[in-house]
Amino acid sequence: MTANGDVFAPGYVVVERGRIAAVGAGALVGSGGRTIDATGKFVTPGLIDVHSHLGVYPKPGAQAHSDGNEATDPTTPQVWAEHSVWPQDPGFQRAAEGGVTTLHILPGSANLIGGRGVTLHLRPALGSRGMRFPGAPDSLKMACGENPKRVYGGRKRSPSTRMGNVAGHRAAFLKAKAYRAKHGKAASDKMPRDLGMESLIGVLEGRVLAQVHCYRADDMLSFLQVADEMGFEVRAFHHALEAYKIRTFLAARAAAVATWADWWGFKLEANDAIQENAAFVHEAGGRSVIHSDSAEGIQRLNQEAAKAYHSGLAAGVKLEENDALRWVTHNAAWMLGIEKEVGTLEVGKRGDIVVWDAHPFSVYARAALVLVDGVVTHDVEKPVAPWSDFELGLEVVR
Amino acid sequence: MKALIFPLAVFACVGLGQLAAFASPCTVLTDAEVFVDGAFVPGQAIRLEGHQITAVGADVPREGCAVSSFAGRVITPGLVETFTQVGLAEISAVKASVDTDLTTAFQDQGHTVRAAVESWRAFNPRSAVVGVTRVAGVTSVVGIPTGGVIRGGAFWADLTGGSQAVSLQKTPAAMVVSLGGGSASRAGSFHVLGVALDEAVLWKGQQKAWERNQRRAYLTPHLDLIALQPVIDGTLPLLVAVDRAADIEALLSMVGERQGLAKVRLIIAGGAEAWLVRAQLADKGIPVIVDPLLYHGANFDQLHARHDNAALLAASNVPIILSTLSSHNARKLRQVAGNAVRGGLDRAAALRAITQTPADALGLSKHGRIAPGAVANLVVWSGDPLEISTRIEAIYIHGASIPQVSRQTMLRDRYRTVPVRRLP
Numbered sequence: 032m033t034a035n036g037d038v039f040a041p042g043y044v045v046v047e048r049g050r051i052a053a054v055g056a057g058a059l060v061g062s063g064g065r066t067i068d069a070t071g072k073f074v075t076p077g078l079i080d081v082h083s084h085l086g087v088y089p090k091p092g093a094q095a096h097s098d099g100n101e102a103t104d105p106t107t108p109q110v111w112a113e114h115s116v117w118p119q120d121p122g123f124q125r126a127a128e129g130g131v132t133t134l135h136i137l138p139g140s141a142n143l144i145g146g147r148g149v150t151l152h153l154r155p156a157l158g159s160r161g162m163r164f165p166g167a168p169d170s171l172k173m174a175c176g177e178n179p180k181r182v183y184g185g186r187k188r189s190p191s192t193r194m195g196n197v198a199g200h201r202a203a204f205l206k207a208k209a210y211r212a213k214h215g216k217a218a219s220d221k222m223p224r225d226l227g228m229e230s231l232i233g234v235l236e237g238r239v240l241a242q243v244h245c246y247r248a249d250d251m252l253s254f255l256q257v258a259d260e261m262g263f264e265v266r267a268f269h270h271a272l273e274a275y276k277i278r279t280f281l282a283a284r285a286a287a288v289a290t291w292a293d294w295w296g297f298k299l300e301a302n303d304a305i306q307e308n309a310a311f312v313h314e315a316g317g318r319s320v321i322h323s324d325s326a327e328g329i330q331r332l333n334q335e336a337a338k339a340y341h342s343g344l345a346a347g348v349k350l351e352e353n354d355a356l357r358w359v360t361h362n363a364a365w366m367l368g369i370e371k372e373v374g375t376l377e378v379g380k381r382g383d384i385v386v387w388d389a390h391p392f393s394v395y396a397r398a399a400l401v402l403v404d405g406v407v408t409h410d411v412e413k414p415v416a417p418w419s420d421f422e423l424g425l426e427v428v429r
Numbered sequence: 430m431k432a433l434i435f436p437l438a439v440f441a442c443v444g445l446g447q448l449a450a451f452a453s454p455c456t457v458l459t460d461a462e463v464f465v466d467g468a469f470v471p472g473q474a475i476r477l478e479g480h481q482i483t484a485v486g487a488d489v490p491r492e493g494c495a496v497s498s499f500a501g502r503v504i505t506p507g508l509v510e511t512f513t514q515v516g517l518a519e520i521s522a523v524k525a526s527v528d529t530d531l532t533t534a535f536q537d538q539g540h541t542v543r544a545a546v547e548s549w550r551a552f553n554p555r556s557a558v559v560g561v562t563r564v565a566g567v568t569s570v571v572g573i574p575t576g577g578v579i580r581g582g583a584f585w586a587d588l589t590g591g592s593q594a595v596s597l598q599k600t601p602a603a604m605v606v607s608l609g610g611g612s613a614s615r616a617g618s619f620h621v622l623g624v625a626l627d628e629a630v631l632w633k634g635q636q637k638a639w640e641r642n643q644r645r646a647y648l649t650p651h652l653d654l655i656a657l658q659p660v661i662d663g664t665l666p667l668l669v670a671v672d673r674a675a676d677i678e679a680l681l682s683m684v685g686e687r688q689g690l691a692k693v694r695l696i697i698a699g700g701a702e703a704w705l706v707r708a709q710l711a712d713k714g715i716p717v718i719v720d721p722l723l724y725h726g727a728n729f730d731q732l733h734a735r736h737d738n739a740a741l742l743a744a745s746n747v748p749i750i751l752s753t754l755s756s757h758n759a760r761k762l763r764q765v766a767g768n769a770v771r772g773g774l775d776r777a778a779a780l781r782a783i784t785q786t787p788a789d790a791l792g793l794s795k796h797g798r799i800a801p802g803a804v805a806n807l808v809v810w811s812g813d814p815l816e817i818s819t820r821i822e823a824i825y826i827h828g829a830s831i832p833q834v835s836r837q838t839m840l841r842d843r844y845r846t847v848p849v850r851r852l853p
Contacts, residue, residue, distance in 0.1 A: 091728045125725055177522070279847050295837075296558060296757035298522035305841045315847060326725045334764065337817040345820055346841060394767030394817050425732055429705055 032075045032391070034360040035375040036353055044074060046382035049404035054376045069386050072399060075356060076376050077132025077153075077383030078332045079363035081242075081289050082269050082322035085123055086116030086136055086151075086159065090326055100139035101146060105183050105190060106203045108171060109226035110146035112136045116159035122326040124418040127153050127408045129330040130391075130398035132383040133164060135367050137269075140174035140244040141182040143190065143199040147230055148172050148242060150367050152383075154403050155418040168368040170266070171234050173200065174244040175254050176300050197253055204261035207231035240266040240368055246300035248273035255284065267366045269322065272304040275311040282317035287366045289320040291328070292338035309358055310343020310350060320366055321358045332359045337392035352392065382406075454478065456828070457491040461499040461809065464506065465799050467781045475504065477805045480827040485799055502822060505814050506784040506797050507568025507587075507806030508763065512670075512698050512718050514756035515562050515570045516552045516586060521756065528553075531574045531581040535650060541578040541621045544604060544653035548574040549584035554596035558757060560835035563588040565760030566814070568806040568826050569598070569796060571787065573605055573668075573698075578613075578621040580605040582656065583668060585793055587806060589826050598804075602791045603668035603696065604660045609676050609730045623683055625649045629657035630689030663692030666791060668718075670698045672730040674705035681709055696790055699754065701731035704738045707745040716748040716790040721769035723754075739782070740773035749774075750790060751782040767815035779815060 032038050033054060043059035045052045053059070087099035098115035101107045116136055126134065132153050138145035149159065150167035175196055184191025190199050211232050214222040218232045233239030241258070245251045245268045258265050267287035268274060272295065274281055274288040281288060288309070295304030305311075309319040321336045323329035340355035357374075364374030373383050382405030389396040401409040417423060455478040463473035465485060476484040476494065484490065519526035528551035531543040552572055553559075562570070568588055574581045582601030589596045608618045628647045632654040638644040639651065647654060659665035671677055677697060684690050697703055698718040703710060710717060724736040735741070742749050751766045753759050766779040774782075788797030795803045805828035812819040824831040 090725050091732065093729075122725055275844055293761065294758070295561075296520055299520050302520060303840055305837050305844075307841050311844070326727070327722050330724065331722075331768070334768075334817060338764070341818050341820075346845070392817060394764060394815060395771050397771060429733060 032073060032353070032356055033376040034076050034353060034356045035377055038353070041070070042074070044376055044384060046384070046402065046405040049382050049406070051376060051378055051380050051382055053378060067386070067400065073387040073390055073396075074376070075130075075385050075387065075391055076360040076374055077385055077401065077403065078130045078359045079367070079374065080126070080131055080134040080323050080329050080332060080359075081267070081320055081363045081366045082324045083126075083134045083136055083329055084139065084324070085126060085134065085326060085329065086118060086120045087112055087138065089117045089120035090122050100141035102139075102141040102182055105143045105179055105199050107142050107146050107227070108144045108203065108230035110138065111149065111169075112138050112147060112172075113149035113159045113163065116149070116151070116162075118156050118159055118162060119419045119421050121417065121419040121422050122329070123153060123155070125326070126329045127401055128398060130333060130385040130387070130401055131329055132385070132401065132403045132408070133364070133367070133369070133373055134329070135170065135242075137170070137172045137242065140172070140178040143174060143179045143196055144203055144231075145172040145174060147239070150369060152403055154406070154408055164367075164369060164372075166369070166372070168238060168240055169230075169233070170240040170242040170367070171230050172242055172244065173254075175200075175250040176244075176246050177298055178244070193250070193253070197257060200254070200257045201260065204231060204235070204257070204263075207235060208261065211235065234263050235261065237264065240366075242267055242269060242366075244269045246270050246272050247303075248276040250300070251277065251281070255286075266368075267320070270301075270324070272301055272308060274317070275305060275308045276303075278312045278315035278317055281312065282315045285318070287318040287320055287362065288312045289322040289363075289366060291324070292321060292335040292342070306339065306342035307346045307348065309339040310346065310348040313343070313350065313354055313358075314348045318362050318365060319358050320362045322363075333387075333391040333396060334394055335359075337394075340392065355392070455483075455494040457489060457494045457496045458504060458807070458809070459491075459496060459498050461502045461504045463504045463799055464777075464780055464784070467785060468777050469503070473504075475799060475807070477807075477825065477828045480805055482799060482801060482803045482805045482807075484801055497823075499809050499822070503810040503812060503814055504799070505780060505808055505810065506799055506803075507808055507824070507826060508566050508783045509569045509571070509787045509797055510562070510567050510752060510759040510762050510783075511571045511750050511787040511791075512573050512752040512754050513570050513759045514573065514575070515558050515588075515759050516554060516556045517548070517572055517574075518756045519553070519556055519558065529573075529575040532576065535652065540576065542625055542649055542653045543574070543577045543581040544579045544625070544656040545650070546574075546581045547600065548572060548581050549586070549593070549597055549600045552584065552586055552593060552597065554586065554588075554590055554593055557836040558759075559588050559590060561757075561837055562759045563824065563826065563831060564821070564833045564835045564838065565762070566808040566810070566821055566824065567759055567762050568808070568824065570759065571602055571791065578607060578618045579625055579653065579657075580607055585791060585796070587796075587804070587826055589829075595827070598796065599791065599793055601665060602793070603666045604657065606667060606669045608669060608671040608680060609673055611728070611730075615676070619679060619683060623687065625653065625657060626661070626684075626690060626693075627687060629654050629661050630687075633658065633661065633689075660693060661689060663694050666694045666696045668696040668698055672699045672701040672728075674702035674733065676730070677703060677706050678709070681706075681713070698752075701734040701738070703747070704735055704741040705733060707742050707747050710742070710747045711745045714748065716750055716786065717742055718750040718752050718754075718787075720752055720754045721765055721772055736768075737772040739769040739779075743774055743778050748786055748790065749778070749782045750787045751779060763815050764817065767817070770815060776813075776815065
């Protein structure tokens with residue numbers, strides 16, 4: 032299942048020097064390399080989670096390493112999630128065991144502007160730089176709605192309302208525009224270093240992708256007003272539970288929608304979730320993505336996509352399996368600006384591949400084999416010692 | 430910025446509670462694969478009369494009944510979510526809409542003991558969460574309060590909609606306790622439980638003396654001691670939320686060592702590390718409620734969590750119950766059970782764990798099964814009930830056909846056609 036429209040049954044994939052060298056139907060004759068027989072199994076691109084807090088909110092949860100929200104000021108574009116990522120979070124290996132090969136780590140949503148997100152290639156490393164997806168653009172995490180106004184309103188400071196949220200977003204970008212105007216038209220060597228300004232100007236110039244946490248339809252529309260006023264594009268709305276209400280509008284703006292299959296009701300702005308959200312957005316020509324935002328959900332993104340797919344089918348949306356597969360592969364890659372590198376099984380792309388022991392949309396399917404750049408990160412037949420030093424010894428003292 | 434216009438439309442308002450109706454004095458569902466006695470049996474028919482199932486078999490009397498053929502379909506008992514706040518929590522983050530915490534002015538300063546508070550008084554059978562949950566095939570819930578060491582009584586409700594009187598099936602259905610780490614003292618939580626149980630045993634013989642003021646005061650308020658009497662008598666299960674293996678061991682020895690607790694019937698809930706003590710749990714026949722998705726060691730009590738916890742427990746003959754341990758995610762129950770199968774559990778065992786086993790553990794002999802005399806809570810599935818592709822074709826609660834309508838399906842239908850257009 033290439034996630035590019037083709038299903039080769041049977042089919043083959045050849046990986047050479049970490050990249051896909053051939054993919055096609057039928058049996059491959061005489062490749063000369065190591066051969067993995069996947070007879071009776073299903074092969075897909077590696078799954079991509081566009082919204083994860085692994086490493087910045089690691090398990091087991093403890094204040095000592097909860098490093099996802101620099102909640103000291105509502106506007107912190109200067110912080111980078113990659114500097115909080117604890118690569119020893121046991122959740123990374125759990126995600127790999129679920130077929131994830133790439134994930135985007137974001138700061139939390141306490142702040143209006145929470146800082147830069149980082150795209151990681153999922154393999155064990157001692158520092159986040161060792162996991163950084165080569166060439167992937169950074170993102171800037173922003174948030175609307177309840178979270179920022181709750182966090183700062185609770186401290187009797189702005190924002191304490193939705194109008195305060197929007198004012199905060201506008202003020203930050205006005206400052207960035209003024210900074211840029213003062214020091215030349217575009218970011219350049221002459222510009223004095225200012226980490227926050229670099230992130231904001233990166234968004235204004237399209238080099239840093241705007242990833243926006245938003246639930247309600249009206250909140251998304253308000254944020255798009257800010258983007259229009261300031262002159263930047265929203266790459267994607269995350270969570271976006273009411274995207275279905277404004278789906279033609281979002282599709283026309285080419286803003287992707289990253290959402291869950293069925294989470295809802297945990298706060299008031301999550302009250303109008305429907306299980307058909309991703310399918311309806313897709314139907315309207317929008318770019319749907321299923322994300323996890325969860326150390327549990329990232330272990331079975333394939334099931335989440337399957338739930339959203341079958342909910343859509345039941346509601347009469349015309350959908351192919353390929354469409355839903357793209358919600359956790361190609362569309363996710365596009366959201367992160369790495370669609371030329373990963374997200375489909377195509378010649379030239381990175382060898383990020385999952386072999387499933389059953390159809391990946393079955394609740395019973397397990398990732399039997401996971402490859403990143405052609406290197407095995409999980410083999411169900413060959414259990415390995417835990418990646419994380421933290422988990423060492425748990426086996427011994429059981 | 431382009432403006433949006435919503436075309437005016439009139440939407441019919443339907444009260445969800447009024448939709449259930451009996452079409453005929455009796456209904457016969459035929460030709461289905463039916464989950465009977467804990468196994469899938471093909472070619473079965475079920476006769477429903479009033480609130481009850483009155484016959485099950487290859488052939489059942491069908492004169493005067495509405496007959497529906499469900500060839501190629503699977504019928505199971507309605508699913509049971511055994512550890513949830515459905516009906517107690519409307520919007521989790523809106524405090525005024527959450528009624529899970531049973532604190533009162535009559536309790537100790539830390540509100541550690543809440544045994545006497547009746548959690549079901551707060552149950553809302555008309556909650557939107559009830560509607561969302563039941564269209565996912567969950568027809569019964571066990572409502573679990575939160576907070577404190579002895580959290581209070583749990584209740585069993587069928588998701589009939591309508592009144593509390595119709596919905597509530599057993600009050601209390603269990604006494605809920607919480608042990609372990611976190612912010613409170615671990616040993617302290619055992620101490621509070623131990624003192625309360627000891628005093629509940631003493632209360633039995635000395636109630637009259639206490640009433641005549643001839644006995645020194647108890648540390649535990651007397652109303653809580655009264656509420657704990659059925660726990661001591663073994664008529665009300667003591668449902669203990671606990672994850673760490675060492676804490677389960679400590680619980681078992683504490684109950685085993687103390688006088689007067691021989692009849693106490695334990696149920697473990699959470700049990701992230703229960704697989705480590707499965708031999709002891711099996712030996713004592715203690716049921717364990719587990720969430721098969723819990724496999725990331727969310728806290729220090731769950732470091733040994735495993736994805737195959739349920740399968741390991743079942744293989745050792747520990748009675749298992751599967752749960753989402755959640756309110757709004759209760760509708761994910763069948764996915765949760767499917768993941769237990771993914772982790773090695775037998776499919777029929779997984780289905781028992783969300784139907785008959787919880788009913789048996791909580792003493793509801795007419796729930797969670799398809800048998801003559803049982804409450805007619807049924808779900809008709811298009812195929813394997815645990816598989817994601819499977820759809821629900823019919824739901825019966827107390828014998829009434831339940832329309833597949835919830836607030837969410839109404840939102841879906843309202844926005845099915847694109848309701849917006851862009852202005853230039």
